[in-house]
Amino acid sequence: MANKPLDFTKVEALRRHMLLSIRDIAIVLGVSRMTYYGWLKGKPLRKSNDKKVRGKLRDLLDLMKDGYPQPEIIALDSVDRRQRLLELLGEKS
Numbered sequence: 001m002a003n004k005p006l007d008f009t010k011v012e013a014l015r016r017h018m019l020l021s022i023r024d025i026a027i028v029l030g031v032s033r034m035t036y037y038g039w040l041k042g043k044p045l046r047k048s049n050d051k052k053v054r055g056k057l058r059d060l061l062d063l064m065k066d067g068y069p070q071p072e073i074i075a076l077d078s079v080d081r082r083q084r085l086l087e088l089l090g091e092k093s
Helices: 008-017 022-029 033-040 047-065 078-088
Strands: none
Touching: 008 022, 008 033, 008 047, 022 033, 022 047, 022 078
């Protein structure tokens, strides 16, 4: 059974809540900005990206449930905020 398409209005709400730029969310999801913009315009995810992106979004939602972004994260500039998020996700930029 195929996954239902991602609702990128919800992904955008998550991105804004987490104080991420388009560049930041693209880096976190492991895609180019152009790919992300395409998804915003309704372009479907390739099969090779679908599982990876859904997994990352689940990880981001889990962080949000834990209260992300905390005040100390909010106070960071966007580059440091993205770096901290990647660290929390167990990655390196």
